Amino acid sequence: MNxxxxxxxxxxxxxxxxxxxxxxxxxxRVLGLEQFPLVHSQGSSHGHTRIIRTAYAEHPGYxxxxxxxxxxxxxxxxxxxxxxxxxxxxxxxxxxxxxHVEGVRASVREHKLAAEELSASExxxxxxxxxxxxxxxxxLEQDAGFLLVEECVRAHxxxxxxxxxxxHGEEPVQEWKAVGDGVTVTTTxxxxxxxxxxxxxxxxxxxxxxxxxxxxxxxxxxxxxxGVGSRAAEFRRDRFPLFIGETPHSMFYGFPAIDSSGMKIxxxxxxxxxxxxxxxxxxxxxxxxxxxxxxxxxYIPGIGAFTKGQVCMYTVSPDRHFxxxxxxxxxxxxxxCGFSGHGFKFASAVGEVLxxxxxxxxxxxxxxxxxxxxxxxxxxxxxxxx
Ligand SMILES: Cc1cc2nc3c(=O)[nH]c(=O)nc-3n(C[C@H](O)[C@H](O)[C@H](O)COP(=O)(O)OP(=O)(O)OC[C@H]3O[C@@H](n4cnc5c(N)ncnc54)[C@H](O)[C@@H]3O)c2cc1C
Numbered sequence: 001m002n003x004x005x006x007x008x009x010x011x012x013x014x015x016x017x018x019x020x021x022x023x024x025x026x027x028x029r030v031l032g033l034e035q036f037p038l039v040h041s042q043g044s045s046h047g048h049t050r051i052i053r054t055a056y057a058e059h060p061g062y063x064x065x066x067x068x069x070x071x072x073x074x075x076x077x078x079x080x081x082x083x084x085x086x087x088x089x090x091x092x093x094x095x096x097x098x099x100h101v102e103g104v105r106a107s108v109r110e111h112k113l114a115a116e117e118l119s120a121s122e123x124x125x126x127x128x129x130x131x132x133x134x135x136x137x138x139x140l141e142q143d144a145g146f147l148l149v150e151e152c153v154r155a156h157x158x159x160x161x162x163x164x165x166x167x168h169g170e171e172p173v174q175e176w177k178a179v180g181d182g183v184t185v186t187t188t189x190x191x192x193x194x195x196x197x198x199x200x201x202x203x204x205x206x207x208x209x210x211x212x213x214x215x216x217x218x219x220x221x222x223x224x225x226x227g228v229g230s231r232a233a234e235f236r237r238d239r240f241p242l243f244i245g246e247t248p249h250s251m252f253y254g255f256p257a258i259d260s261s262g263m264k265i266x267x268x269x270x271x272x273x274x275x276x277x278x279x280x281x282x283x284x285x286x287x288x289x290x291x292x293x294x295x296x297x298x299y300i301p302g303i304g305a306f307t308k309g310q311v312c313m314y315t316v317s318p319d320r321h322f323x324x325x326x327x328x329x330x331x332x333x334x335x336x337c338g339f340s341g342h343g344f345k346f347a348s349a350v351g352e353v354l355x356x357x358x359x360x361x362x363x364x365x366x367x368x369x370x371x372x373x374x375x376x377x378x379x380x381x382x383x384x385x386x
Contacts, residue, residue: 014045016200017156018351035172052345057103072348090144094246205337227304284309
């Protein structure tokens with residue numbers, strides 16, 4: 001059995017699968033190690049769909065990376081012959097001058113993006129299902145869509161394997177060590193050596209990278225589907241957009257109904273911050289559904305019964321921006337974590353960034369704002385898994 005690799009990727013979810021693919025495409029001998037069966041629903045990359053959008057409310061600095069991500073998702077579709085990305089407009093909505101709407105406007109201005117400003121009455125005229133207060137404003141952008149999240153992870157893994165990568169499911173990493181210029185990684189099944197390590201451990205990065213000095217927290221988030229019954233036509237994706245709303249209740253977002261489960265709705269943030277994934281309750285409870293009702297009754301009244309739900313985790317950095325960098329103490333280790341509930345759309349581009357960092361320690365992509373040391377953390381010593 002081969003125990004020596006050019007690069008080991010620790011954690012094969014959204015980001016790790018993309019890194020495995022790109023590294024294998026560049027001819028590297030790659031080992032991906034995943035603690036759960038491959039393409040699972042116990043991390044952050046499951047729940048059928050993820051929004052991808054260009055007018056980026058969180059910061060204009062994300063726009064070039066999301067453009068690259070679009071290109072890379074389309075390339076992956078061509079390579080695999082699988083459908084992954086569906087274009088669909090995205091409505092950003094909230095009170096005038098609220099943080100989300102202002103954030104979208106900033107990206108539109110800085111990158112000269114095409115977007116349409118709508119009043120609340122124009123929103124209802126265009127999309128009759130919505131009832132936002134009269135003073136709310138909407139920004140509708142067409143350069144958006146949704147990704148089939150599990151299909152994306154599967155496509156990256158399958159492509160990596162077809163290019164020669166080894167990807168092991170059900171093999172938890174117990175410890176990693178920087179040894180000389182390389183790394184040693186110990187799992188429940190053995191010890192491996194590599195020149196480079198890429199850590200893409202999602203919510204478990206809170207432990208595996210504790211000595212990075214970045215305080216990551218975990219949020220339990222629920223994805224809830226509600227039936228649309230006889231109103232199915234109103235919620236089809238040719239009639240109903242993706243939407244992200246900032247409201248006094250909380251941020252929430254949703255998708256058009258794309259199958260018989262109805263429309264998928266979720267809150268953004270607004271959940272207790274946990275120190276690690278251990279405290280996450282993976283069952284949907286009545287309170288999860290009940291807490292969504294006031295939002296639906298107020299803004300999308302008349303939605304039908306709850307049909308199904310799933311729990312998923314956000315891994316949140318202190319400023320809610322990503323951490324993508326070379327480990328400050330170990331140049332042979334790169335990290336990508338803290339995707340703070342908005343990372344999946346970027347996975348195709350992050351795979352490229354991580355391959356660059358593993359190959360050369362740098363990348364042409366602008367990742368300065370994702371620096372691991374921006375929180376003032378100092379370099380630390382060798383860190384092992386707990
Ligand atoms: C409810 C919800 C909705 C979201 N909506 C959107 C959206 O619309 N658009 C968007 O862009 N983003 C969205 N996100 C965020 C996005 O899904 C995440 O940012 C992204 O999936 C994070 O990917 P990741 O690779 O960091 O984590 P994961 O996909 O969880 O991958 C980490 C992997 O590492 C493995 N691992 C950890 N420790 C070990 C170990 N010791 N040994 C082996 N394997 C290990 C884990 O099992 C896991 O598979 C959403 C997230 C959630 C939870």
